Amino acid sequence: MSFQLSKEVTKMPYYALFVIFIAAIIVIGGKLYLDQDIAIGGIENNLVISRIIYSQECLAGDKMGEINLNHFNENQLVQCTGIESGGSHGIKLEFYHLDNTSRRGLELNKEVISPCLIDPDSNRHRCEYARYYFMENGEGGILEILVANVHE
Amino acid sequence: MEEPYRMYIWLGYTGLALAVFLLVWFILFNIGSGERVYEEYYIDDIGMVMSSVLSSNGDLVVDYNVSEKNGDFDLVFMDNCEIRISKKGVTVPYLSYFCSDNKVISQQEERINLGHIRFRILGGNLIVEEIA
16 A cells, blocks of 8 residues: 555656646747737838938938938948947948949948848848939939848 | 545645646736737837837927727837837836937937827927827
């Protein structure tokens, strides 16, 4: 009789572990289901692109369709987008005149941008590209924008 | 002697099962009825509206209306473009979202209830207020 009892007692930790294991699965599954993340990384990147081209604190000129190259520097970009060095977002800008007389580029947070240049469909990064035609001092030019962020 | 011991063991099982059940119920209740999904939805939505508003050149007024309100929440707009959402009357815990800041436009810290919100850019200042 006493043998039967001790056998049952020794089984108890296993039962307990089994119950806790099932409970953990329910809790983790429930948490994953209810605590869903809304994927807005792509929209966030597009908002940054819009900020760059439409805000006069960024690159928009006084007139529609004009670019203000006086703001084409890292400090101004940080000021107008709030993307700071070392953050999870990165920006690459390139502007060149159509006759290729001048070309200027700018990169903010290169380590976030680089994976997009190697693999645009990177799983760890969300990369958004845009290309716009702008006027600068009466000459046409192309502004190429790449905004990337790290998937959380 | 056997029966009482056996009874204690099964009482132990029942107690353990009850404790685990209560733990699971408590955790799921906290996450589920805390309307966390709605908190996440509102904070992202308002954050993106704010990012758009901060792209404005000159003065601007944008009204944000919650068509169907799921839960009662408080919003805190920090001066660094951080937005925090929490259950009404509670400051902690909160969910936060960092919108795309525009350092040229200054903001003031504001605490309002989620409902009809007005974003106003006036002379380079962003004012967020609750409208009736």
